[in-house]
Amino acid sequence: xxxxxxxxxxxxxxxxxxxxxxxxxxxxxxxxxxxxxxxxxxxxxxxxxxxxxxxxxxxxxxxxxxxxxxxxxxxxxxxxxxxxxxxxxxxxxxxxxxxxxxxxxxxxxxxxxxxxxxxxxxxxxxxxxxxxxxxxxxxxxxxxxxxxxxxxxxxxxxxxxxxxxxxxxxxxxxxxxxxxxxxxxxxxxxxxxxxxxxxxxxxxxxxxxxxxxxxxxxxxxxxxxxxxxxxxxxxxxxxxxxxxxxxxxxxxx
Numbered sequence: 070x071x072x073x074x075x076x077x078x079x080x081x082x083x084x085x086x087x088x089x090x091x092x093x094x095x096x097x098x099x100x101x102x103x104x105x106x107x108x109x110x111x112x113x114x115x116x117x118x119x120x121x122x123x124x125x126x127x128x129x130x131x132x133x134x135x136x137x138x139x140x141x142x143x144x145x146x147x148x149x150x151x152x153x154x155x156x157x158x159x160x161x162x163x164x165x166x167x168x169x170x171x172x173x174x175x176x177x178x179x180x181x182x183x184x185x186x187x188x189x190x191x192x193x194x195x196x197x198x199x200x201x202x203x204x205x206x207x208x209x210x211x212x213x214x215x216x217x218x219x220x221x222x223x224x225x226x227x228x229x230x231x232x233x234x235x236x237x238x239x240x241x242x243x244x245x246x247x248x249x250x251x252x253x254x255x256x257x258x259x260x261x262x263x264x265x266x267x268x269x270x271x272x273x274x275x276x277x278x279x280x281x282x283x284x285x286x287x288x289x290x291x292x293x294x295x296x297x298x299x300x301x302x303x304x305x306x307x308x309x310x311x312x313x314x315x316x317x318x319x320x321x322x
Contacts, residue, residue, distance in 0.1 A: 102267050107232030107248045111263070113271040115226045121218055121272070123301050126294040133286050141216075144301045146170075148216030154183055165212050168303045172202040172212035175306070191318060201309035208312060226273060228263055240264045240274045241293060250278075257282040261290065272297060 102110050118124075123144040130137045134156055141150040147168045154161040161179030166172065176184065181192035202209050214220045230252025237246045245264035252259040261278035265271060273294065281287040 097268050099268055100266070100271050102265055102271055103237050103246045105234065107234040107250075110234060110246065110248050110265050110271070111226075111228055111232055114263070114265050114273050117271040118226050118273070119219060121297045123218060123297065123299050124294050125296040125299065126292060128290070128292040130288055130290050132288040142296075142299075142301055142303075143216050143218055144303075145218055147301055147303050149301075149303055150216065152180070152184065154180065165216060166303065166306075167213050167216040168305050170204055171305065172204075172209055172216070173199050173306055173309055174202070174212060175199045186319075187315070188319070191315065195310065195315065199306040199309035200312050200315060201306075202312045206312055228261060230259060235262065237267060238264070241295075243274050244268055245274050255283065257285075270297070 102113065105113070123142065126139070126141050126143075128139045128141075136155045138153045139150055142148060143150075148165075149167070150165045152163045152165070154163075159179055161177060161181075161183045163174060163176035163180040163184045165174050174185070175198065176196065178189075178192045178196045181187045181196060182189055185192075187195070202212055204213075228248065228250035230250045233249045233251070235247030235249055237244065239245065244267045246267050248263045248265060250259065250261045250263070258281045259278070261276055261280075263273050264275045265273050276292040277290060279287040279289050
């Protein structure tokens with residue numbers, strides 16, 4: 070008997086980088102971040118990001134021949150992530166959606182098998198079909214928690230490890246100050262740089278760097294975000310299949 074369907078974490082790099090971004094309406098007045106410590110800058114960025122109603126991000130991670138790109142729009146109670154995995158000639162995609170209190174996911178065969186607990190058979194059968202996940206489902210939080218500003222900023226904007234303020238520069242047309250995060254343990258090493266706006270709201274603009282698990286090749290990370298506070302227009306799929314139906318088939322499988 071197969072285990073129940075279980076939505077898995079998308080990539081380890083998301084936990085280090087997603088949720089960072091740049092503001093399109095933060096104003097031009099200096100915010101004093103270039104004179105703060107690395108810890109103070111990151112703390113201010115987390116606080117400012119939590120007060121935003123939405124954000125858009127584009128994140129790319131690469132490790133060896135594998136490359137994952139994520140394009141997302143998340144708000145206070147709704148959001149969407151469009152994920153693409155490329156490894157050699159194989160291409161997988163998965164879309165996660167949260168709207169009106171229900172989560173949904175949809176993908177091709179490669180994406181469903183690679184990112185969820187679905188078997189190869191069920192992934193092929195339900196490819197390109199929306200699956201609905203109600204708030205009462207044990208799988209709901211695994212999708213919903215990655216699709217709101219509050220959860221994204223709480224989990225992702227605060228960089229781990231030792232934080233060091235770097236130089237000021239310009240990124241994506243915005244004046245910024247760099248904060249470098251370094252963390253090393255038995256499980257691996259993390260080196261990331263977050264560029265935070267030095268004018269207007271204290272919001273991240275870019276995160277880039279590498280994470281390396283012990284014994285593995287380095288994973289590069291690059292995340293760029295924009296449209297803080299933009300209005301999201303996300304509609305539920307016209308039709309969908311309840312996840313309970315997939316769980317029943319998985320149990321039989």
